[in-house]
Amino acid sequence: MSSKVRVITPFTYLGWLVYPLIIAILGLLILSQGSASKSAYAILGGGLIGFWGLAYQEGGNEIQNERWSGTLEQIMACPTPLAVIVVGKIASSLTFGLLSFIPTVLAAYLVWHMSLRNVDPIPFLVSFVVLTFSFFAVAISLAPLYAMWRWSNALINGFEIGMFALCGFMFPVAQLPHWLQAVSSVLAPAWATRSLYAASGQPYGHDYWLWCGLAIAISCVYLLISWALFRLVDKRARITGQLAFV
Amino acid sequence: MNPSAAIDAIQLRKTYATTRGFIKRERVEQVALRGVDLSIGRGELFGLLGPNGAGKTTIVKIFTTLLLPSSGTARIQGLDVVKDQWTVRKRIGFVFGGERGLYMRLSGLDNLRYFADLYQIPPELSRRRIHGLLDQLGLKGRENDKVEGYSRGMKQRLHLARGLLNDPEVLFLDEPTIGIDPVGARELRVLVRGLATSGTTVFLTTHYMLEADEICDRIAVIRKGEIVAEGTPRSIKTRVEDRGIVEFECEGLEPDRIDSLRRLEAVATVIVEERDLSQVVTIHCSRPSELAASLGTLLQGRQVRKVSVREPTLEDAYVLLVSS
Numbered sequence: 001m002s003s004k005v006r007v008i009t010p011f012t013y014l015g016w017l018v019y020p021l022i023i024a025i026l027g028l029l030i031l032s033q034g035s036a037s038k039s040a041y042a043i044l045g046g047g048l049i050g051f052w053g054l055a056y057q058e059g060g061n062e063i064q065n066e067r068w069s070g071t072l073e074q075i076m077a078c079p080t081p082l083a084v085i086v087v088g089k090i091a092s093s094l095t096f097g098l099l100s101f102i103p104t105v106l107a108a109y110l111v112w113h114m115s116l117r118n119v120d121p122i123p124f125l126v127s128f129v130v131l132t133f134s135f136f137a138v139a140i141s142l143a144p145l146y147a148m149w150r151w152s153n154a155l156i157n158g159f160e161i162g163m164f165a166l167c168g169f170m171f172p173v174a175q176l177p178h179w180l181q182a183v184s185s186v187l188a189p190a191w192a193t194r195s196l197y198a199a200s201g202q203p204y205g206h207d208y209w210l211w212c213g214l215a216i217a218i219s220c221v222y223l224l225i226s227w228a229l230f231r232l233v234d235k236r237a238r239i240t241g242q243l244a245f246v
Numbered sequence: 247m248n249p250s251a252a253i254d255a256i257q258l259r260k261t262y263a264t265t266r267g268f269i270k271r272e273r274v275e276q277v278a279l280r281g282v283d284l285s286i287g288r289g290e291l292f293g294l295l296g297p298n299g300a301g302k303t304t305i306v307k308i309f310t311t312l313l314l315p316s317s318g319t320a321r322i323q324g325l326d327v328v329k330d331q332w333t334v335r336k337r338i339g340f341v342f343g344g345e346r347g348l349y350m351r352l353s354g355l356d357n358l359r360y361f362a363d364l365y366q367i368p369p370e371l372s373r374r375r376i377h378g379l380l381d382q383l384g385l386k387g388r389e390n391d392k393v394e395g396y397s398r399g400m401k402q403r404l405h406l407a408r409g410l411l412n413d414p415e416v417l418f419l420d421e422p423t424i425g426i427d428p429v430g431a432r433e434l435r436v437l438v439r440g441l442a443t444s445g446t447t448v449f450l451t452t453h454y455m456l457e458a459d460e461i462c463d464r465i466a467v468i469r470k471g472e473i474v475a476e477g478t479p480r481s482i483k484t485r486v487e488d489r490g491i492v493e494f495e496c497e498g499l500e501p502d503r504i505d506s507l508r509r510l511e512a513v514a515t516v517i518v519e520e521r522d523l524s525q526v527v528t529i530h531c532s533r534p535s536e537l538a539a540s541l542g543t544l545l546q547g548r549q550v551r552k553v554s555v556r557e558p559t560l561e562d563a564y565v566l567l568v569s570s
Contacts, residue, residue, distance in 0.1 A: 070346025074408075077312050078364040079335040085364065238314040241262065241307060 017103055020050025024104035027170055028112050040200035043108040043116055045170040048193065050100025052169065054093045055135040056142070056160055062089040063146035076237060083230040086143045090136055097135075118201025123208040127195040130212045134188035137219035137226070144229035168193050172202075188222060191215035251321070252416050252447035253286040253309060258318035260304050260471075278304040280471040281318070286449060286464075288323075288415075291442035293462035294451045297568050301471045302451040306420050309449065310340045322416055336365070339414030341405045341422055350394040354385055354404050357393060358411060365412040372411075379407040383437070399430040406434070416447045423457060435461050455561035467567045474567045482563050489514060490534025491562055494541060494553040497524045503545060512537060515569055530558070530566055 024046025063086065066072040075085055108114045142159075164170060166183060167190040173181055184190045195211035260279040265271045279301045286292045296302050307313040308320050311331040320327045322334045349357050355376065362372035380386045383403040393401065402422065409417060419438065423431035431454075439461045442448045452458055458465050459479045466476040475482055499518070507529065508516045514530040531537050534555045541550050 069349060070344070071349065073312055073342065074347055074361070075364060077310050077335060077340065078361070079332060079366055080364045235314070238312060241304075241313045 017050075017099070019053065020046040020100040021103045021107060022046075023049050023170075024107055028108055028114065039114050040116060040197055040202055041170055042112075043105060043114055044101070044196070044200065046104035046107075047101035048169040049164055050104070051094075051097035052135060052163060052167070052189070053160060054097035054100065055090065055132075056139045056163070061146070062086070062093075063143055067146075076234075081230070082144075082234065083140070083226070086140060090139045090143070093139070094132060094136060116200050120199045120201075120208075123199035123206075124196065127192060127199050127208060127212060130215045131189060131192035131196055134192045134215045134219045137188055137222040141222040141226035141229065144226065144233040163187070163189070166190060168197070172197070186218065188215045188218035191218065250288070251285045252288040252290065252323055253284065253292070253449055254319075254321040254324075255282055255284040255305070255309075256319045258282040258284075258305070258308065258320055259316045260301075260308065260313065261316045278471055279308075279315070279318075282468070282471070282473055284466065284473070284476075286447060288447055289442060289445050291439065291448045291461055291463045292450065293458040293465040294449070294468060295453070295455070295458055295465055295564055296451075296468035300468045300568070302468060303420055304471075305468070306340070306342075306418050306449070306451060310338060310418055311335055336412065337414060338416045338418065339409035339412060340418040340420070341409035342420045344405075344424075345398070345401065348393045348401060348404060348408075351392060353390045353392055354380070354396065354400075354407075355389040357404065358389075358407055361408050362411050367412060375411060375413070376407075379410055383407050384433075399426050402426055402430075402434070406437070410441075414446065416449070417441065419448065419450045421451055421453065423452070423454065431457070455559065455564055459560045467564055469568045475563075479560055482567075483558065483560055485563050485566065489530050489532055489558055489562075489566075491556050491558055492529045492531060492534045492538050492541075492553070493526065493556070494538075495524050495526055495551045496545065496548055499525050499527065499545070499548060503548070507544065510537070515566060517565065517569070528565075530562060 024042070027042045027045045030042075063072070066075060076082055105115075165176065166173070166180065167187055168184070173184045173190055173194065176184065191211045192215035195208045195215065198206050198211070199208055258279050259277075259281055262276045262278055264274050264276060282301070282305060284305075294302050294305065304313065308315050309322060309327060311327050311334055314328060322338060325334050325337075327334050349360070352360070358376045358379070359372065362376060367375065380389050383406060385400060385403055385407065388396070388400065393404065396404065402425075406419075406422065409419075422438070423434050426434065435457060438448055438450065442461075442463070450458075450462065462479060464476070464478055465482060466473050467482070468474070475485065504516055504518055504527075507513060507527075510531070512532045514532070516530075517528045519526045519528070529537065538553055538555050541553060
């Protein structure tokens with residue numbers, strides 16, 4: 001049903017088609033003049049931003065949408081735990097998020113004649129799967145905050161954009177100041193993105209398995225935090241009774 | 247605790263904590279329930295009446311596991327709503343109604359399919375049940391239309407269909423006929439009565455006395471978080487049997503004249519309703535005929551019209567209970 005709503009809702013097309021395309025075009029305009037080593041960022045960057053945006057924003061916003069439509073109480077009081085419902089919603093977001101790569105890769109190939117020539121296929125595929133898993137872990141660990149606090153929407157929306165830089169979607173994390181690199185090191189998607197670009201032929205090392213392992217380990221920590229948060233949400237929501245408040 | 251009861255509450259209390267102020271925040275506690283005791287038998291149709299803010303929705307939300315009580319116990323068919331919430335949720339249905347609470351961009355059918363999944367109903371059973379409910383609730387033929395195009399009454403019926411998807415043993419209805427036209431409301435009441443007759447325990451909150459009087463086996467009146475009366479509609483009405491109601495219209499009745507009416511020995515309550523330029527005054531008293539006859543003297547200088555004396559109704563009993 002979440003997927004059906006996305007197909008019906010015009011706003012979703014902004015997330016997976018329009019915004020990634022705009023960012024990809026900007027990236028391609030800037031980076032296509034540079035060295036070939038930056039081409040992967042130009043080709044994949046827009047798609048990654050769109051993928052991330054839908055997975056995180058839409059997954060978390062689903063809770064807020066439920067609140068606005070007055071259905072949050074209905075789903076909280078049903079026999080299926082909220083966490084399971086959110087997993088379904090985030091899975092739907094991730095599926096749609098994958099579509100972000102289609103317009104961006106096509107634009108790069110058809111207009112700028114750029115493609116990923118030096119891809120190491122197995123590490124690339126594994127890195128992509130790990131990246132998806134890390135996005136899922138972040139989204140599901142933040143989703144309970146939307147259920148708990150009505151104002152979380154404003155706070156967490158800002159976090160989405162910071163992630164573009166901290167995870168190295170459009171440029172390597174190594175170009176960030178040291179203190180920001182330290183912040184980046186606790187973000188699972190940052191390690192998965194590093195592995196993905198390394199598998200795309202970027203000259204920044206090839207420790208795919210180490211980086212994937214770190215991404216998986218940190219994601220598992222997020223999942224543990226998420227489990228604790230969902231339990232807290234259930235109890236707190238039932239104490240304050242604010243689920244129906246918009 | 248009554249082990250055979252469908253719904254049971256013992257000394258149920260709920261306090262909401264909130265904050266007041268901007269810079270210097272002050273914690274404020276609002277007491278919604280002050281020790282509510284209720285016991286409702288299986289297959290009973292029970293009505294809970296009370297003014298806005300009395301605690302009706304709070305009680306319903308505790309029973310439907312949406313709220314934790316601050317203290318006290320609430321059970322559904324012997325299951326604690328706090329410790330056994332997952333089992334309770336499978337056995338109950340609830341309808342809060344209103345314009346919200348449905349997925350507007352989806353069809354009625356898709357809404358029901360989605361909730362059937364959430365209630366873990368097997369697909370084949372879900373399909374049969376959904377189509378049966380659509381038929382029973384008069385939504386057949388419109389099930390593939392988006393909910394945003396439904397009328398108020400249709401949305402309310404879809405809410406009810408959603409509440410009945412899991413064939414609940416206990417059904418909670420929070421003001422189910424609010425905002426619905428009289429014909430639609432009557433149909434809904436017949437349906438609800440039918441559910442109770444077939445063995446479903448129904449807990450209903452309402453503002454409409456006619457509704458409570460017509461369909462409920464027993465009712466309770468709640469005021470400021472406390473149950474002030476409980477019994478059959480007939481037994482509630484006996485509280486005002488020794489009283490009568492005097493009603494009249496007047497213009498420009500001063501507050502001190504109204505107070506002087508209130509101070510009369512035989513008078514229990516005086517309610518003044520402003521309607522356009524005139525006031526409709528309703529007096530609950532023990533000797534209505536005498537009072538009616540003396541109104542001209544009591545309200546000298548004021549034109550008194552449409553004086554009537556009538557027997558008390560359930561509404562009058564309710565008004566007496568919530569305003570005393």
